Structure formats: structure tokens, C-alpha cells
Amino acid sequence: MARVPLLWRALLAILALCGVLLALVESRAGILRSGTEVRLRTVPVDPRDLFRGDYVVLGYEISTLDPAKLGGESDFRRGETVHVRLAPGPDGFARAVALSRSRPAGTATEPVITGRVVGINACGANESGAMDCSQERRGLRVAYGLESYFVPQGSGLAIERTERQRIEVVAAVSPSGEAAIKRLLIDGKLVHAEPPY
Structure with a gap:
């Protein structure tokens, strides 16, 4: 290597x-281009501060x-890494139907999403979907890498004032x-779409 001129090194x-950066961009673009689409209903995380800077903090059912x-x-x-099988519910939104440590095979209609356990004694949702912190409603809190969504500079005012229940991902x-x-919607209308690169 010492014989190779400094300019070539x-x-x-x-x-x-550049190759490493291109590989990072392409890995995300590959997910957006060929991944199975799932609709996710958001839930409140911090109702007093939905929009922080230029990103939105999201939580999901x-x-x-x-x-x-x-x-x-x-x-x-x-x-710990966990694998969650998703299936569309009657309303079209994805629901968790199975949870395991080992990765099961996914299908076109029931993809398997990988997450990481971030809490082991979290408040769970009751039958109506509202957060319930009673002892019998304790569960795992799992992060999937979908919890922050960056938006263009200055375009978050409408999102900031929107109730989370109206936001769909x-x-x-x-x-x-x-x-x-891939997309952020409010009341079913497109607000932001992620470009493929």
C-alpha cells in the first residue's frame, strides 16, 4: 500500500x-420499492407536543x-429482537396477530415486521383502543424504526395541530x-410521500 501514490489512496x-453511503440509501430504497405495504393506525404518544422541530413522533397500535x-x-x-406477524383487520389497518423470538415466514397478506423491545411493563390498549394502565393491561412496548417521521422544513403546522387518531401511516x-x-395521511388524504431515494 505504501507504493500506491497518495492521490490514488x-x-x-x-x-x-461513497459506496457505503450508496449501500445505505439503496437498502432503504429497496424496502420502499419492493416491501409489502401495511396501513398503520397511530395512537397518542405525547398529546401536548406532536411536532418537534422538523419531525413527527408517532406511536402505533x-x-x-x-x-x-x-x-x-x-x-x-x-x-430483545422480536418478530410480529401483521394481518389486516376489518377496517384495513394492520393488527398484530403473532409475536415470537424466532422469525416465522411472512406472506404477501401477512408480513412479519421486526422490532426491538423498548419496555416490558407498558400500558396496553383496552377493547376500545384507548390506553389502559391497569395491572391486567400491561404489555410489551416495541419499536420498529417507524416512530419518527421527518417532514420538509416548515410544513409541519398542519400535522402539529392534528389529533393523532386522524393520522395514518x-x-x-x-x-x-x-x-x-412510505406515506403519511391525515383523514385518508396524502400529506407526505417518501421519495424512493
């Missing part, structure tokens, strides 16, 4: 860095899970379980 280093109702596995630990789930937000 610098060019090789630049090309390697599938973010709080009851392991006893989703396959029986238990004793999950914070930081269309996400793409890759065959490996990675997910990315």
Missing part, C-alpha cells in the same frame, strides 16, 4: 465512502403488545422484516 478512500394473546411466549427482555415491510414509512 485518497481516491480509493472516497470511492469506498402495534407498538404495545400483549404476549399472552399473541402466541404465548413470555419473559421478554428490554433490547402506510409503511413498507421488506421480506427480512425491516420497515420504512
